[in-house]
Amino acid sequence: MKTVSTQPLNAQAFAPYGQVLECAGDSIAINQGNCQRFHDLAELELDGGETGISLFHAKLRELPYVLDLMERHPLGSQAFVPMSPDGFLILVADDDNGTPVNILAFVSAPNQGINLRKNVWHGVLTPLSGSGMFVVVDRIGDGNNLEEYSLVDPITVLAAQ
């Protein structure tokens, strides 16, 4: 079986797939200096829909993890921020005429979230520890916004050495 090893999530490596939502870079002091605002971190794509806030409660997974299904959302971006300070596994791929290729595996640091660009192939939500709860900000609206792809050859995701 093919394998892929995880790498730490960082903004530069993740840029082709979306934005890392984290307390990094410039911030704005608000509330008389008692709060730092890391402002407008995501590039939301809604394609005629509206923004919605949902909560997801996902089962915890572990490595090695067998990836056999990927999905993408052709009409909008999708942001995930964990509600406990724990890392999660993020699987993304490039597209080759409707087929996910060049699969990458990231593991976030505590207090990092992501915003996936629309139409980026990704795995399902796979928390590795913590509560398994996430805030999700994505597109609400009409139209078919889900495409799935079953991998003929599943891939085993291994912890970084």
Place this chain on the structure above:
Amino acid sequence: MKTVSTQPLNAQAFAPYGQVLECAGDSIAINQGNCQRFHDLAELELDGGETGISLFHAKLRELPYVLDLMERHPLGSQAFVPMSPDGFLILVADDDNGTPVNILAFVSAPNQGINLRKNVWHGVLTPLSGSGMFVVVDRIGDGNNLEEYSLVDPITVLAAQ
């Protein structure tokens, strides 16, 4: 000094001020049954702006807490979801011709967030424990979206007996 005692946050009591974002009620099973989606929990108000996702890192506070400043956002709603499973203090008030009146103090349970309706008077972000980090979903756009009110008679917020 006037006092107000905290009460547990729940959807019914909070309804005049906004929505409680929590894993309650119906959910949708996704990802082959490995994830529950609590769908579209917030009533976003954007008044000609766009949605943005920001992260806030706020100083921890403790009770009793002296409330001397309230604010409101006339152009949009504002959602706060904690990034650690901890409660936070939520101060809201009714409006009487530009003055906040009938101040209420809620304390959330772990894994509860809120979405404040536009133009609802509220206190600044006051986490009581945990990381002090929050996902914030609010309006990004032109126009003056902040009004502040300094209380002539500050109020002491006490823990519920």
